[in-house]
Each structure stands twice: as structure tokens, then as C-alpha cells.
Amino acid sequence: MKKINSAEILCVGTELLLGDIVNTNAAFLSRELAALGISVYHQSVVGDNPERLRVALEESAARCDLIITSGGLGPTYDDLTKETVAGFFGRKLIRDDKVMEQIKTFFAEMGRTMTKNNEKQADVPEGATVFENKSGTAPGICIEDEESGVTVVMLPGPPRELEPLYREKVRPYLEKRCESVLVSKNINIFGIGESAVENILRPIMEKASNPTVAPYCAPGEVRLRVTAKAENKDIARSMCDEMIEKIMKTEVRDGVYGIDADSIEDVLIKKLINEGRTVATAESCTGGLIAKRLTDVPGASSVYLGSCVTYANSAKEALVGVKHETLEKYGAVSEQTATEMARGVKKALGADIGISTTGIAGPGGGTPEKPVGTVWVGISSEKGDRAVLLRLSPRRERSYLRTLAASNALYIALKE
Amino acid sequence: MKKINSAEILCVGTELLLGDIVNTNAAFLSRELAALGISVYHQSVVGDNPERLRVALEESAARCDLIITSGGLGPTYDDLTKETVAGFFGRKLIRDDKVMEQIKTFFAEMGRTMTKNNEKQADVPEGATVFENKSGTAPGICIEDEESGVTVVMLPGPPRELEPLYREKVRPYLEKRCESVLVSKNINIFGIGESAVENILRPIMEKASNPTVAPYCAPGEVRLRVTAKAENKDIARSMCDEMIEKIMKTEVRDGVYGIDADSIEDVLIKKLINEGRTVATAESCTGGLIAKRLTDVPGASSVYLGSCVTYANSAKEALVGVKHETLEKYGAVSEQTATEMARGVKKALGADIGISTTGIAGPGGGTPEKPVGTVWVGISSEKGDRAVLLRLSPRRERSYLRTLAASNALYIALKE
Numbered sequence: 001m002k003k004i005n006s007a008e009i010l011c012v013g014t015e016l017l018l019g020d021i022v023n024t025n026a027a028f029l030s031r032e033l034a035a036l037g038i039s040v041y042h043q044s045v046v047g048d049n050p051e052r053l054r055v056a057l058e059e060s061a062a063r064c065d066l067i068i069t070s071g072g073l074g075p076t077y078d079d080l081t082k083e084t085v086a087g088f089f090g091r092k093l094i095r096d097d098k099v100m101e102q103i104k105t106f107f108a109e110m111g112r113t114m115t116k117n118n119e120k121q122a123d124v125p126e127g128a129t130v131f132e133n134k135s136g137t138a139p140g141i142c143i144e145d146e147e148s149g150v151t152v153v154m155l156p157g158p159p160r161e162l163e164p165l166y167r168e169k170v171r172p173y174l175e176k177r178c179e180s181v182l183v184s185k186n187i188n189i190f191g192i193g194e195s196a197v198e199n200i201l202r203p204i205m206e207k208a209s210n211p212t213v214a215p216y217c218a219p220g221e222v223r224l225r226v227t228a229k230a231e232n233k234d235i236a237r238s239m240c241d242e243m244i245e246k247i248m249k250t251e252v253r254d255g256v257y258g259i260d261a262d263s264i265e266d267v268l269i270k271k272l273i274n275e276g277r278t279v280a281t282a283e284s285c286t287g288g289l290i291a292k293r294l295t296d297v298p299g300a301s302s303v304y305l306g307s308c309v310t311y312a313n314s315a316k317e318a319l320v321g322v323k324h325e326t327l328e329k330y331g332a333v334s335e336q337t338a339t340e341m342a343r344g345v346k347k348a349l350g351a352d353i354g355i356s357t358t359g360i361a362g363p364g365g366g367t368p369e370k371p372v373g374t375v376w377v378g379i380s381s382e383k384g385d386r387a388v389l390l391r392l393s394p395r396r397e398r399s400y401l402r403t404l405a406a407s408n409a410l411y412i413a414l415k416e
Numbered sequence: 417m418k419k420i421n422s423a424e425i426l427c428v429g430t431e432l433l434l435g436d437i438v439n440t441n442a443a444f445l446s447r448e449l450a451a452l453g454i455s456v457y458h459q460s461v462v463g464d465n466p467e468r469l470r471v472a473l474e475e476s477a478a479r480c481d482l483i484i485t486s487g488g489l490g491p492t493y494d495d496l497t498k499e500t501v502a503g504f505f506g507r508k509l510i511r512d513d514k515v516m517e518q519i520k521t522f523f524a525e526m527g528r529t530m531t532k533n534n535e536k537q538a539d540v541p542e543g544a545t546v547f548e549n550k551s552g553t554a555p556g557i558c559i560e561d562e563e564s565g566v567t568v569v570m571l572p573g574p575p576r577e578l579e580p581l582y583r584e585k586v587r588p589y590l591e592k593r594c595e596s597v598l599v600s601k602n603i604n605i606f607g608i609g610e611s612a613v614e615n616i617l618r619p620i621m622e623k624a625s626n627p628t629v630a631p632y633c634a635p636g637e638v639r640l641r642v643t644a645k646a647e648n649k650d651i652a653r654s655m656c657d658e659m660i661e662k663i664m665k666t667e668v669r670d671g672v673y674g675i676d677a678d679s680i681e682d683v684l685i686k687k688l689i690n691e692g693r694t695v696a697t698a699e700s701c702t703g704g705l706i707a708k709r710l711t712d713v714p715g716a717s718s719v720y721l722g723s724c725v726t727y728a729n730s731a732k733e734a735l736v737g738v739k740h741e742t743l744e745k746y747g748a749v750s751e752q753t754a755t756e757m758a759r760g761v762k763k764a765l766g767a768d769i770g771i772s773t774t775g776i777a778g779p780g781g782g783t784p785e786k787p788v789g790t791v792w793v794g795i796s797s798e799k800g801d802r803a804v805l806l807r808l809s810p811r812r813e814r815s816y817l818r819t820l821a822a823s824n825a826l827y828i829a830l831k832e
Contacts, residue, residue, distance in 0.1 A: 019447025031435025288707025295703025306731035
């Protein structure tokens with residue numbers, strides 16, 4: 001078969017057309033294909049309807065080298081992707097004993113009973129390659145059609161089956177069928193806006209064709225993706241490194257908190273483990289979000305002692321020892337309260353660093369002096385105690401403001 | 417123009433094809449159209465490429481009454497949806513003074529400077545209807561093409577602009593152009609699996625054609641959506657109510673925690689406000705997730721006092737007074753520790769109800785006696801103190817187990 005240059009994603013499922021689920025598979029597969037240098041010009045969704053699926057296959061097959069489908073491989077009567085694709089290429093379905101064994105083993109391990117329905121999941125189009133699915137009963141199936149030059153890879157719909165199956169089986173298969181290799185590295189930047197980053201890097205970005213440099217936004221963050229294309233991974237990787245070195249010589253450097261980092265919290269936990277320091281948090285407006293994000297990181301328990309989510313004023317006094325007079329005189333959203341919270345939780349939990357947040361996340365609660373978006377982040381460490389004022393946009397919604405406040409607090413802790 | 421029965425969603429944006437963003441617009445619009453009884457048989461995504469967009473428009477226009485596009489209405493040179501759609505219907509773009517005023521006002525309010533680029537956002541295809549966008553500079557635009565009988569509604573790409581614009585302007589417009597009215601109500605169920613719900617309701621579901629009854633899954637939850645079609649909303653609403661009454665006579669009733677509820681936490685907060693009771697939480701394995709979810713609910717502060725996220729054992733002792741001997745003898749993940757945590761946080765914060773979690777969320781940390789997925793939920797109230805054991809599937813990933821543990825704790829609090 002010829003090399004693969006272009007692909008389309010074709011998702012099958014009436015639940016997608018009803019909007020009952022968000023199509024994360026299309027984004028996942030597109031991102032993965034882009035990373036291999038395979039161009040995706042169309043994503044389509046059709047329901048569990050063989051006729052519309054056949055038309056969509058026909059359209060896609062005329063336009064690209066590879067079609068990846070997701071969904072419609074289940075055991076019920078309306079799961080018809082395999083039957084339709086096999087029919088499209090004029091291939092029969094044949095019962096595959098090895099697949100049948102895998103399905104039986106899967107059911108046995110889950111302690112569930114296999115039904116008659118599930119047997120049809122062991123049917124495979126003749127001449128197809130099977131990719132074993134360790135997270136479910138529907139295997140991935142690959143048909144290479146010599147006549148049209150088109151390859152179709154069918155994957156199960158649930159992301160927790162599709163994603164590992166892609167990583168373990170499909171990606172290695174596609175890597176062998178690509179012209180060249182693409183390597184991407186990400187520079188994680190916090191606290192510098194996208195347009196400021198673009199302004200600083202415009203001279204570099206405009207000249208960059210290989211590697212390319214592209215910015216992506218998240219709340220408070222910019223991710224710069226550097227992508228190099230080369231004949232092998234080592235060359236591509238060192239091309240990326242050279243570009244990163246060039247970028248790190250600009251002012252952008254001041255906001256860089258990691259290369260290929262998962263998140264600020266991940267970088268913070270790793271740094272604290274390295275330094276043998278511990279952290280504790282006291283949260284008001286972020287209401288547990290910082291704790292949640294820190295404990296999302298496996299292994300956080302060795303350096304993250306805990307949090308006091310002091311939502312009520314009484315909790316601020318009882319748990320982290322904020323003085324009653326401080327709350328009376330300056331209010332809950334104040335430099336003084338934030339500082340006392342950070343100091344108090346550090347002491348209460350015996351941590352090296354205490355971090356706190358107190359602010360107004362909205363939608364209600366704002367005043368002219370303290371509008372929605374006013375947030376104080378307190379920090380207490382061996383370097384002393386202080387608080388930093390954030391003025392976040394009152395036009396943003398509650399969840400965004402809370403995310404941004406939590407990210408700022410984590411970033412401040414990282415720099416401490 | 418004729419009534420609208422069928423629609424397609426056509427999203428424009430290279431960032432979607434690169435997988436840089438997940439297409440939540442397609443899900444949002446599909447859900448909204450389903451709620452109006454408009455059938456959606458295709459969703460498509462193309463890049464910022466006029467030729468491919470034109471082909472996609474042609475294909476869609478041949479198949480349906482309404483095309484909703486998202487994206488490509490921005491101020492830059494590669495935003496070409498409006499130009500392409502206008503060209504497709506042979507219409508010129510004309511500068512609209514009223515839209516220009518709105519864009520100027522928007523910039524003034526945001527305190528930003530309007531650039532020359534933004535002026536093109538005030539161009540409107542001749543004869544089109546403009547839907548004002550209060551959250552951004554690109555208005556929604558509607559073309560009714562008498563000749564083909566096709567209507568195209570163009571919306572800006574960012575969800576925080578598209579969603580309010582749809583609700584405020586597009587939905588009322590479409591309601592007038594629909595044959596009949598659809599009303600949906602959701603029954604929220606916790607702790608009964610989807611297949612068990614289906615087993616109980618099969619006799620009802622099989623007979624139901626109007627209203628229809630369909631189950632949807634979330635971690636630990638099933639949402640039953642009852643949808644009725646009628647000539648007006650009042651009739652449709654009472655048809656839903658009748659069906660809900662019928663369902664509430666079955667065993668499913670035992671797991672119902674709300675009708676059209678946003679979430680368990682939302683129902684819990686409202687119930688506590690009603691009863692004038694307060695709650696506090698002590699979290700170990702959920703690490704702040706319960707606090708985060710409770711404080712997602714605006715107004716939670718009146719009944720939710722706070723949380724002690726006692727991730728480290730030392731924090732369990734220091735913050736919520738778990739006895740050192742308890743931790744030594746029974747371990748952190750035990751009935752005794754969970755009970756002491758719930759009792760301790762209730763006392764520390766002076767709440768009416770204390771809720772706690774302690775367990776093993778994985779991926780590491782499991783033992784043969786206490787495998788990953790073992791979670792104790794403690795509860796302390798005027799009814800006494802106790803703990804409930806959850807045995808969640810060790811095959812699930814950390815984030816899923818944490819979500820499920822938090823949901824169970826919130827549900828237990830709701831029943832207290």
C-alpha cells in the first residue's frame with residue numbers, strides 16, 4: 001500500500017447527532033494524525049444508519065488515503081459500521097476464533113456473562129487486520145483496499161476504549177505508513193497573554209516553516225507548540241530543541257514554567273518533591289479547586305498535606321486562625337485575610353509553604369470597591385508572608401474566574 | 417418560507433481539524449435542535465478553506481431545510497464563512513451601519529481599540545437578518561433563500577458567544593418556523609445502573625412513542641429524558657408530567673433525586689437552604705472535589721461551611737481530630753477513620769452534617785485487602801455517626817473513581 005498523506009474522521013452514532021455526547025474522538029484522532037504529519041480536511045458525523053454511512057464513506061474515499069471511523073462496533077442490532085464498511089469494499093464477514101477467545105476472556109475477567117449478541121463482535125471482514133481491544137469487546141479493524149488505495153481503520157466509540165487502542169495499536173501501524181516523522185514539543189507559558197507572546201515572537205514565527213511555531217490558549221496560559229518534520233525522530237527532536245533555545249532567549253522566557261508539562265500543578269508537585277518541601281492550601285473563592293487539581297497528580301500525597309476550604313467566615317477563624325478583628329475591619333476579601341489564611345494553614349498543617357485564595361467569583365457578591373473578579377492570593381513561606389491582588393475580568397463567568405484564580409495561586413507557589 | 421424539519425451542522429475552523437479544540441458547538445446545537453423536534457442527520461467540519469466550505473454547503477443544501485454554521489466570522493483574512501455563504505446564494509455583502517455601531521459600542525465597553533480589520537464584521541449579505549451578538553463582535557446572520565427553500569444561520573465560533581446568541585436570538589426565531597413543539601423533562605437517578613433502569617422500565621419504554629423515554633448515562637447516574645411533541649408547550653408539558661407520574665410508580669423511584677436537576681450538589685444545596693441546615697466536608701481521596709462541586713453552585717456559601725482536605729495522615733489528626741491510634745490500628749482507609757473524619761469536621765466547623773471520604777483512587781496504593789476503588793464515606797449528623805463502604809471498579813481510572821466517590825458522598829448527604 002502507498003504512504004498515507006491525508007485522512008478523514010468519520011464518527012458514527014445517533015447520540016452524537018442528538019448532542020447527548022460531545023465528540024472528543026474527532027479531536028483526539030485529529031490531534032494524533034496531525035502529530036504524524038497526516039492532513040485532515042474533513043470530520044463528519046452520521047447516525048447509526050447504513051445508507052448515510054455508505055454515502056459518507058464514498059465521499060471520503062474519493063478525497064483521502066485513510067478513513068478512521070469511530071463507533072457502531074457494539075453488539076446490538078443498530079451497530080452496523082463493520083457490516084457497512086465490509087459491504088462497501090465487497091468483503092464478507094468471517095467469524096474469527098482468536099477474537100472470540102479475546103472477548104470470552106474479557107467477559108470472564110470482568111465477571112460478567114457473555115450474551116449471544118456479543119458473538120457478532122468476533123466477525124471480521126476477510127483480509128482485514130485485527131487490533132486487539134484490551135478495554136472492551138469490540139476490536140479495532142483495519143482494511144487496506146488495494147484497488148482504491150484507501151485504508152479504513154474502524155475503532156470502537158467509547159473514548160476509554162478508542163484512546164488506548166489508538167496509542168497501542170493504530171499509531172505504531174500508521175507510523176510505518178507515513179512519509180516522514182513529526183515531533184512536537186510544547187512550551188508552557190503562564191501570565192503572558194497570547195497577543196503579547198505573538199508580538200514578541202513575530203519575527204521568529206514568520207520565518208519558521210520547519211519547525212513551525214504555533215500558540216494555543218487556555219485560561220491564563222499560552223502553549224507554544226514547536227513542530228519539526230524530518231526523516232527520523234532524533235533529527236526532528238533536535239530541530240525542536242534548537243527552536244526552543246531560540247525562543248528562550250526572548251522575553252517570553254519570563255513566563256515559561258515547563259516544556260511538555262501536563263499542567264502547573266504537575267510541575268509544582270515535581271518541584272516540591274525534588275526540593276523536599278511541603279505545601280498546604282486555604283481556599284475560599286476557589287472552594288477546593290486547587291486541592292482537587294493538586295490531588296489530580298498521582299503521587300501528590302508526598303508533598304501536598306491538605307487544604308482548608310474555608311468558605312464561611314467562621315471556618316476561616318476556626319480552621320486557619322484568621323482573627324475576628326481582621327475579618328471585621330478588612331473583610332473576607334482583603335490582603336490581610338489572604339495573608340492570615342496562608343500563614344494559618346501553613347502552621348495548622350506544619351507545611352513549608354502556605355497558599356490561600358479569597359475573592360469574589362460571582363455572579364453575585366460584587367461591589368464597586370470589590371467587583372466580581374477581585375481575588376487575593378496569599379503566600380507564606382520561609383521567605384515571609386504576603387498577598388498578591390488579581391483583578392480578573394468581571395465579564396467572565398464563575399467557572400472561568402475560579403480556574404484562573406486557582407492557576408494564579410499555583411503559579412505563585414511554583415515561583416516561591 | 418416553509419417550516420423547518422431537518423438541519424445540518426457545519427463547523428468551520430482549522431483548529432477543529434487539528435484537534436486543538438473539541439467541537440462542543442456541534443453537540444450544543446444538535447441538542448438544541450433535537451429539543452425543537454428538528455432532525456439532524458449530519459455534522460461536518462471543514463477548515464478555513466472557501467472551496468471545501470462551498471462543496472460542504474452544496475452537499476448540505478441538497479439534504480436539509482436548515483444549515484447552521486459556526487466559526488469563520490472573525491476579523492482576519494482567513495475568516496471567510498460569510499463571504500463564502502453569500503457567494504453561494506449569489507448575494508453581495510453590504511456594510512451595515514447598525515452593526516458597525518454595535519461593534520464600536522462593544523469595543524468601547526471592553527476598553528479596547530477597534531482595528532480596521534473589525535470593520536469587515538459589519539458587512540452583511542443583502543437581504544439577510546442580523547442577530548446581535550452581545551458577547552463579541554461577530555453578529556449572527558440568517559439567510560432565507562426562497563429559491564432553494566434552504567435557510568442558513570451563521571454563528572461565531574467561540575462557545576461563549578455562540579451559546580448565548582443561540583438562546584437569545586436563534587431559538588426564538590426557529591421556534592416560529594417549527595411544525596410542532598417539543599418539551600423534554602429529565603428524571604435524575606442515582607445508584608441504579610442503566611441496564612437495571614431499562615429492565616424495570618422496558619414495558620413502559622417499548623410502548624412509549626409520544627412522549628418518548630430515553631436513558632442517558634453519567635458516572636453513577638442515569639438521566640431519563642421524557643420528550644413530548646404537541647401543538648403547544650402546555651399540552652406537551654402535561655404529557656411529560658403524566659409519563660413521569662407513571663415512571664415514579666415503579667422501583668426506579670428509589671433512586672430519583674430530582675426532576676430537571678442540574679446535579680446532585682445543586683439539589684443538596686437547595687434542600688439544605690430549605691431546611692436551614694449546614695454541611696461541612698472532610699476529604700481524603702476526593703481531595704477537594706466535593707468542595708469544588710458544592711462551591712460550583714452559586715449561593716452555596718449560606719449552607720456550606722467548608723472542607724478539610726486532609727490528604728496527609730498528619731492533616732487528618734491536626735484538622736479533624738482523627739485519633740493517632742485509629743490511624744495506626746485501622747489505617748487511613750477504614751470505617752473508623754471515615755467516621756472520625758466526618759464527626760471531626762462537623763465539630764470543627766460547627767455544622768449540622770459532616771461528610772467524609774477516604775479511599776484508594778489509584779493508580780497505585782492498592783493492596784489485596786484494600787484494592788484500588790475501596791472508598792469509605794463517613795457521615796455524622798443528629799441521627800448519629802456511621803460510614804458506608806463503596807467498592808468501585810479497580811479497572812476504572814483515577815479521575816472516574818474520584819468523581820464517583822464524590823457523587824456517592826453527595827448522594828448520601830442528600831438522603832441524610
